[in-house]
Every structure is written in structure tokens, then in C-alpha cells.
Amino acid sequence: MQPFQRLTAPACPLPYANIDTDQLIPARFMKRSRAEGYGGYLLHDMRFTSTGTEIADFPLNRTPSRNALIIVARRNFGAGSSREAAVYALVDYGIRCVIAPSFGDIFASNSVNNGLLPAKVDEGDGEALIRLLQETNAELTVDLEAQTISAKGSSVPFAIDPVWRTKLLNGWDDIDITLSQADAIARFREEDSLIRPWVTPRIREGAGQTTM
Template identity: 60%
Template sequence: MEPIKIIDAPACPLPLANVDTDQLIPARFMKEPRSVGYGQFLLHDLRHDGSGRPAERFILNHPQVAEAKTLVARRNFGAGSSREAAVYALVDFGFRCVIAPSFGDIFASNAVNNGLLPATVSEADAEALLAALGDAPGLLQVDLETQRIGVGDLSVTFFIAPTWRTKLLNGWDDIDMTRQHAETIRRFADDYASQRPWLQATPSTEIITRS
């Protein structure tokens, strides 16, 4: 995964609470292979009207959305089912960060494992960020190293679990998190083996013949 240090790019305001994984990617699109690009399915039923035409005033249809890397929403983002495809849709659309007061637990874990930063802010700070952005994408900076978000004159802090922060800063997955301790693991294995030599398998010299 690509490491995240600072995201300095337009952000999309999405002033909605309880945006669940069924909304992020409706189930009917999950039969498609990811190679088709899941970004086109992101919030599909909110992005289109009843006749299937793009909803003109929905933020993801804004002409300036192409460069957006951050989505700012309200509480309980990513609740609902555990479908990882919800994260795929956000990442394939181009987002690297979602800012909200709270997230669905499984969604947040899936996000980190796919290089998407779930930045948790207070309810008041979420509202302040949404107000600062208004109705259109606006330039916003997310600094994962200092855990601060800035837009215009507004600067707020955000929370992320230390382990998740380490993974995202380095572009690591769970295997990489284990590999960082490779030397310690090797020394332990060597010490354990030297203290318990009887546990080591030895080639057998016995030859068994079969009739």
C-alpha cells in the first residue's frame, strides 16, 4: 500500500449520518469483479435519481470532485454489513481519507487494511469542517503524523489507533506489522531451540522395508 503522511487535496462534504455499507455500494454491484472499478458504484443510489440520471446537486457529481482525496461526513459512517467492497468503492473512486465522528468497527478495520484513513473527530469539529467546506469540494489538509486537519483558518485534531497509524504511515499490512519484529522473532526461535535441543527433529537412520 502507498504510505500516507500528508493528504493535501480537495475534500468532499457529505453532511449525512449513518451512511452504511449498503449505501456505499449497493449489493447488486458486488457481483462485478473489482477490475471494472468499484468507484463507479460508490453511493450509486444517492448519486442518481429515480430514472438513473446523475443527481445534479449530489456532491460526488460536482465538476471539481475528480481531485478530491478526502470525504467529510457525520457520525456512524460505514455501519451495517461487513462488506469490504464498501472500502474498495471509496478507494477506487480516489479517496484516501474519511473524516467522521464515528465509524462502523469492521468498516474502519477494512479501511486501514486497504490504505484508507478513518480519521475520527468530535461531533463539533465535524460540523465545523462541513461548514468550512460548504456545498462544494474545498482544499483540506490531513496530517497523519501530527494528527491534525486544516481547512482555511480552521485546524482540528483527529484520533486514530496507534497501530493503525503505524500501518498507514508505512503503507503496511498485518504481515508487515509482524515483519518489523523479524529479528526479535529470530532471536527468540534460536534461544528457544538452544535451550530445548530435544525438540528438534533429527533425520531417522532406521530403514523400514515393506514386503
């Protein structure tokens, strides 16, 4: 997984609350192979008419938001079902960070496991970022190490779970973060085997062998 440390990129303002996982990728597109990429289906029914024509005034269809790597939205982004395909659609489109006052819990966890940063901001700061992006073509700089979002000489903080921050900074999945504690785990097993020797299974010599 690609580490996330610092990103300066175009950002798209999505001034909507409660964007759910069914909006992020409608269920009918989930029958397709992930190998095809889900990016073309991101927010499909909000971006396109029923005949497949782009809705010109939808934020993600405008220039330069069309090339955004960052989305700024309102509260409860990623609510709804637990479908990980919602995150796949964002990542396959090219989105590396979503900024919002709150997120669906499962969506946020899935995001981190796919290298997508869910940056939680104060609601007032979120609104200020949306206004800035609506009024200018400013790029945002998201610094995960400092936990700040900067643009036009101003900066706001964002929150993220410390374990998720570590995973994203290093590009780690759940197995990687467990392996990062391998020495501590080995020490615990060694010490615990002295205190509670009956806990650790012992394989008797010759056990399981077949005699010919």
C-alpha cells in the first residue's frame, strides 16, 4: 500500500451531508470485476443523467475538480452499508484523501486499509474549506505528519485515530502493523512461557510420525 505523508493537489468541494456508500457506488456496478476499475462509477447517479450524460454543474464534473485527488464534504460521509467497493471507487478514481466533519465508521476503517485518508475536521473549518474551493481554484496541502490542511496561507487541524495514522504514514495493512511489534510479541511469549508454561503447547518427540 502506498504510504500517505504529505499531499498537495486539486480538491473538489462536495457540499452535501450524508453521502452514503450506495451513492458512492450504486450496487448494480458491483457485479463488475474490480480489475476493470471502479473509478468510472464513483458517485455515478449524482454525476450522470439516466441516459449517461454528465451533469455539468455537479462539482466533480467541473474543471479543475475533475482531476481532484482530495474531496471536501459535509458530515457523515460514507454512511450506510459496509461495502468496501465504495472505497474502491474513490481510490480507483484517484482520490487519496476525504475531508469531512464525520465519517461512517466502517467506511473510515475500509478507507485506511486501502490507503485513503479520512481526515476529520471541525464543522466550521470544513465549511470554510468548501467556500474556499467554491470561490477559488486553490490546491490543498494535507500533511498527515503534522495533521494539518493548508491553503492560501491558512491552516486547519484534522483528527485521525493514532493507529490509523501510523498505518497510513508507513503504508501498512493490519498484518504489517502486527509484524511491527514482532520483537515485543516474541518477548511476551518468552516471558509468559516461564510464568504459565502450561499455556504453550508442547510437541512430544515423535508425535504425529508414522512408523513403517
